Amino acid sequence: MSSPEFAPPPERRTDTYGRNAAYNQKKCFQVAQGFFLDAVRRARERNDRLKDLERRLESPEMLLRREQLWSHSGKLEARYLRFLRTKEQLSNYSVVKTIGKGYFGEVKLVRKIQDGRVYALKRLFKSEMISKEQLPRVRAERDALAESDSEWVTKLYTTFQDNTSLYMLMEFCPGGDLMTILIKFQIFSEDITRFYAAEIINAIEAVHNLGFIHRDIKPDNILLDRGGHIKLADFGLSKSFRKDHDSRYYQELLQRPASTSQMTRPGNRVSVNIDAIQLTVSNRSQINEWRRSRRLMAYSSVGTPDYIAPELFYDQGYSFEIDWWSLGTIIYECLVGWPPFASENPQDTYRKIVNWQHTLFFPDDIQLSHNAVHLIRCMITQPENRLGRNGAIEIKSHPFFAGVDFTTLRRIRAPFEPPLTSDIDTSCFPVEDLPQTEDPTPSPAGADEYEMFLPFIGYTYKRFQTSYT
Amino acid sequence: MMGSADEALNAYQLPKPLPIWLNPAYARHIVKGNFMTLSARPKTVEEGEWVAHQVVEHYRNLWNFVRVIYEKEEDGKTLCNSTTCPRMSAGANHSYTWLNSRFEPIELPAFEYITLMQRWISGKIDDTKMFPTEASGVSFSHNPQITTTALLNGPDEWVGKRSGFPQEFFGICQTIFLQMFRVYAHLYWAHYTEPFYHLNLEKQLNSCFSHFVLTATALDLLKPQELEPMQPLIDLWAANGTFPPESKAYEYANLKVGQRLLQLAGMA
Ligand SMILES: Nc1ncnc2c1ncn2[C@@H]1O[C@H](COP(=O)(O)OP(=O)(O)OP(=O)(O)O)[C@@H](O)[C@H]1O
Ligand SMILES: [Mg+2]
Ligand SMILES: [Zn+2]
Numbered sequence: 001m002s003s004p005e006f007a008p009p010p011e012r013r014t015d016t017y018g019r020n021a022a023y024n025q026k027k028c029f030q031v032a033q034g035f036f037l038d039a040v041r042r043a044r045e046r047n048d049r050l051k052d053l054e055r056r057l058e059s060p061e062m063l064l065r066r067e068q069l070w071s072h073s074g075k076l077e078a079r080y081l082r083f084l085r086t087k088e089q090l091s092n093y094s095v096v097k098t099i100g101k102g103y104f105g106e107v108k109l110v111r112k113i114q115d116g117r118v119y120a121l122k123r124l125f126k127s128e129m130i131s132k133e134q135l136p137r138v139r140a141e142r143d144a145l146a147e148s149d150s151e152w153v154t155k156l157y158t159t160f161q162d163n164t165s166l167y168m169l170m171e172f173c174p175g176g177d178l179m180t181i182l183i184k185f186q187i188f189s190e191d192i193t194r195f196y197a198a199e200i201i202n203a204i205e206a207v208h209n210l211g212f213i214h215r216d217i218k219p220d221n222i223l224l225d226r227g228g229h230i231k232l233a234d235f236g237l238s239k240s241f242r243k244d245h246d247s248r249y250y251q252e253l254l255q256r257p258a259s260t261s262q263m264t265r266p267g268n269r270v271s272v273n274i275d276a277i278q279l280t281v282s283n284r285s286q287i288n289e290w291r292r293s294r295r296l297m298a299y300s301s302v303g304t305p306d307y308i309a310p311e312l313f314y315d316q317g318y319s320f321e322i323d324w325w326s327l328g329t330i331i332y333e334c335l336v337g338w339p340p341f342a343s344e345n346p347q348d349t350y351r352k353i354v355n356w357q358h359t360l361f362f363p364d365d366i367q368l369s370h371n372a373v374h375l376i377r378c379m380i381t382q383p384e385n386r387l388g389r390n391g392a393i394e395i396k397s398h399p400f401f402a403g404v405d406f407t408t409l410r411r412i413r414a415p416f417e418p419p420l421t422s423d424i425d426t427s428c429f430p431v432e433d434l435p436q437t438e439d440p441t442p443s444p445a446g447a448d449e450y451e452m453f454l455p456f457i458g459y460t461y462k463r464f465q466t467s468y469t
Numbered sequence: 470m471m472g473s474a475d476e477a478l479n480a481y482q483l484p485k486p487l488p489i490w491l492n493p494a495y496a497r498h499i500v501k502g503n504f505m506t507l508s509a510r511p512k513t514v515e516e517g518e519w520v521a522h523q524v525v526e527h528y529r530n531l532w533n534f535v536r537v538i539y540e541k542e543e544d545g546k547t548l549c550n551s552t553t554c555p556r557m558s559a560g561a562n563h564s565y566t567w568l569n570s571r572f573e574p575i576e577l578p579a580f581e582y583i584t585l586m587q588r589w590i591s592g593k594i595d596d597t598k599m600f601p602t603e604a605s606g607v608s609f610s611h612n613p614q615i616t617t618t619a620l621l622n623g624p625d626e627w628v629g630k631r632s633g634f635p636q637e638f639f640g641i642c643q644t645i646f647l648q649m650f651r652v653y654a655h656l657y658w659a660h661y662t663e664p665f666y667h668l669n670l671e672k673q674l675n676s677c678f679s680h681f682v683l684t685a686t687a688l689d690l691l692k693p694q695e696l697e698p699m700q701p702l703i704d705l706w707a708a709n710g711t712f713p714p715e716s717k718a719y720e721y722a723n724l725k726v727g728q729r730l731l732q733l734a735g736m737a
Contacts, residue, residue: 005486005487005733005734006486006487006488006489006491006492006733006734007486007487007488007489007492008486009489009492009494009495009666010662010666010667012666012667012669013667014667014668014669016667017542017548017664017667017668018542018543018544019542019543020540020541020542020543021537021542021548021664021668024536024537024540025537025668025669025670027533027536028533028534028536028537028668028670028673029669029670029673031530031533032499032530032533032670032673032676032677033499033673035526035529035530035533035677036499036500036676039507039526040500040507043506043507046511047506050511050512050513053513057615066615067615067616067617070513070609070612070615070616071513071609071616073513073609074513074514074515074607074608074609074610075607075608075609077511077513077514078514078515078518078607078608078609078632079604079607081514081518081519081521081522082518082601082602082603082604082607083604084522084525085521085522085525085600085602086602114604115604
């Protein structure tokens with residue numbers, strides 16, 4: 001390519017620059033790439049909205065409302081542009097209550113000061129994530145939620161960060177989670193189980209259609225909205241087939257001399273671990289003990305392995321079917337009162353799961369229909385035979401779901417409708433169990449607004465909303 | 470036949486051999502396709518609102534590159550400093566001055582100039598009187614076929630008026646774009662190889678700058694004569710398909726010069 005007319009290209013040497021330049025190089029590379037990805041996505045969506053508007057402007061019954069359509073659309077777009085221009089920060093929100101907790105952070109009910117709307121704000125501490133190799137989770141969660149426009153998935157409005165934390169501003173699901181309801185009712189009838197199972201099937205199907213495997217389907221990640229219908233939360237473990245969801249990708253980014261000290265410990269939540277939980281399934285009093293401790297388990301670092309498919313414990317790879325195994329265990333739990341492999345401690349649970357052929361059994365004293373048992377056995381089985389491996393339709397056609405119209409589920413009345421008295425009603429959440437102290441406010445936005453951890457670049461995301469006030 | 474192209478190229482008084490960033494082999498991008506879709510104002514959006522959005526986005530992009538030459542290394546040095554760049558320049562023919570408090574033009578090292586520029590621009594962008602962020606203040610664009618009541622309010626006296634932008638808003642945005650252009654020009658003339666080429670960032674720089682030029686020209690934020698120090702690159706981008714024929718940037722380019730550059734590199 002060299003031509004005498006042009007200055008000869010020197011040999012590229014990256015190595016002559018200092019450490020900070022190398023760091024800024026990666027940052028610059030990612031920001032530029034992220035900008036175009038984001039800008040193209042926004043332009044495409046904008047275009048779709050415009051086409052939609054034009055279609056509606058054409059329609060004869062809109063003749064008298066054309067001006068209103070036009071101005072409304074222009075204002076919505078403008079509000080989105082203003083939203084993109086403003087800096088998101090914690091101080092834009094006032095905290096109402098802490099409503100949930102996980103190992104890497106917490107979920108709070110907040111009110112946006114500017115417009116008075118309520119949201120759920122999930123905060124994840126950067127330090128925890130770097131040391132625990134959890135970066136891909138965060139990215140995956142952001143992407144899964146951002147890409148989804150599904151009614152089965154909690155909406156993500158924006159993500160932002162400060163020096164200590166990443167924040168995800170989500171729609172607030174005031175009905176709490178399925179774990180809390182299971183703790184309260186202990187057991188569901190087959191009808192109620194059928195309802196939740198059917199909704200979860202639709203939700204998992206929606207996630208799979210986006211190209212994600214959720215990997216962490218369990219009762220505390222199944223949220224209930226205003227009407228008592230479910231939405232999936234916590235995509236932390238979800239996996240898509242994109243390069244930057246690969247742990248190694250982040251490992252490379254992190255290969256900076258400064259902070260390598262404690263990165264070797266795998267903090268994979270799937271690995272089995274510690275806290276003994278006293279439980280013998282044959283003993284009723286100890287089942288109650290298990291019930292009490294399950295919430296603590298949800299807050300602990302490893303979570304419970306109760307719902308995880310056996311192939312996830314092996315290195316041989318796995319696919320979309322793992323989410324159907326999890327559903328099988330949840331259906332079992334709804335009908336029986338505890339998950340099929342519940343044990344005194346996670347190690348035993350783990351052993352039972354990999355030995356499911358010998359350990360899956362149905363207690364004699366609980367009456368289950370033949371169809372329910374058959375369905376569960378078709379899901380808690382090896383991946384090659386598992387119902388759902390050829391798509392959700394397989395499960396939907398199982399006789400257990402005979403008569404269920406999967407397309408109208410969200411329009412029928414849910415079995416438990418949250419009795420809400422206000423837009424900040426937290427009666428469905430275990431708020432007394434959660435520390436309600438104000439946490440240390442993050443270091444102020446910082447002199448350098450660009451100062452952020454390299455791996456979190458591109459974390460900022462803003463969704464177009466059709467309902468700005 | 471290429472006579473006039475060579476004349477035009479010579480008239481730019483470029484150094485010989487030509488700078489590496491004019492070599493078509495290094496004028497490439499990280500994005501393919503028509504960038505115009507990114508800068509064209511959506512039909513329903515009021516013009517001032519769109520300009521404000523573009524100013525902020527391009528400023529964020531520009532600073533992404535400036536940071537690389539502007540931040541201190543562990544030894545306390547920056548890549549752009551008063552030794553490497555004693556003046557804010559874009560090649561031998563262009564150097565830029567800053568107005569001091571008595572409105573006298575003063576020459577400054579590029580680093581100092583960039584500092585002042587950064588302070589001035591962020592002062593404007595963060596000022597909610599200049600760049601309102603209140604969600605309730607928004608408006609929409611005129612469409613004579615549809616929006617009759619808007620017409621009753623009379624024609625807009627200035628860009629952004631109905632969305633609450635002040636009268637001087639558009640002029641300020643033009644100045645912001647001019648300042649940003651100067652910094653881009655400095656990055657190309659003084660820092661293209663040191664450090665962007667060596668750091669493998671030249672395609673990123675090209676994509677952000679060409680998007681910047683497309684936006685600036687499409688929205689009348691830069692005038693054709695203001696593009697001068699980067700004119701040959703603009704010519705090249707018109708010739709190599711970066712700028713679509715329907716764009717203003719293409720219109721402002723000298724296609725023949727661009728084609729000549731491609732030819733010199735054996736790529737025409
Ligand atoms: N959008 C929401 N609306 C209402 N409650 C929520 C919402 N998101 C989360 N919660 C509550 O907070 C709990 C924990 O949230 P989530 O499952 O997202 O994260 P986590 O499991 O704590 O985090 P991680 O596993 O990533 O460390 C949920 O079980 C639920 O009770
Ligand atoms: Mg969870
Ligand atoms: Zn310089």
